Amino acid sequence: MDKHYTYILECKDHTLYTGYTTDLERRLKVHNDGKGAKYTKIRRPVKLVYHETFDNKSEALKREYALKQLSRKQKLALIKEG
Template structure:
């Protein structure tokens, strides 16, 4: 199991992007090819700095939403704890 991911990317401009996927490698590749989110398209390259694994989509999407509500400082603390 465990094929649902929430993740945080660090963009070229040091901003952070939070997302959800079922295939982490493929999604990061898409972001770096400019086929991911509009936000990351102009901030390439991106690198994975944090991720969590979930057994179901619902839990992963709830966590993604919660992570998106965090301040930058709290996201950085989460990454550091990682």
């Protein structure tokens, strides 16, 4: 069964990036190779600071959307708890 992930990356400039993937290791490598999102391309290196696992894509994408609605302060609290 495929797993689906939402994740938060911390960029070199200490900003946070939230995304979705089915392969965390590969996606992190893509971001750090400069082939991921435009946002992370100029803010490398990035590091994985938080992730959640889901059994289906729909749940993961809903959670990604919810995470993107959080303030930076709320995301940092989530990361600290995580």
